[in-house]
Amino acid sequence: xxxxxxxxxxxxxxxxxxxxxxxxxxxxxxxxxxxxxxxxxxxxxxxxxxxxxxxxxxxxxxxxxxxxxxxxxxxxxxxxxxxxxxxxxxxxx
Numbered sequence: 001x002x003x004x005x006x007x008x009x010x011x012x013x014x015x016x017x018x019x020x021x022x023x024x025x026x027x028x029x030x031x032x033x034x035x036x037x038x039x040x041x042x043x044x045x046x047x048x049x050x051x052x053x054x055x056x057x058x059x060x061x062x063x064x065x066x067x068x069x070x071x072x073x074x075x076x077x078x079x080x081x082x083x084x085x086x087x088x089x090x091x092x093x
Contacts, residue, residue, distance in 0.1 A: 021040065023075060065081055
């Protein structure tokens with residue numbers, strides 16, 4: 001990771017349906033956010049996805065969270081974004 005790179009973790013959880021990945025990645029693309037890594041799985045009818053994204057050029061993370069909140073309501077999912085440092089601190093054992 002370059003010293004200037006600021007990264008965030010996007011998590012998506014909910015009932016599997018067509019268009020989840022498209023909706024989330026379109027929001028990221030509209031905000032010029034690059035996906036660095038992605039992992040997704042479907043367990044029976046449940047969809048889970050984690051993405052590591054580059055938010056170095058984003059001034060306000062709340063802009064993305066608002067867009068994700070709107071998509072969450074539309075699709076019936078839970079979509080969250082938080083800076084990688086905060087995510088790491090919260091999930092340290």
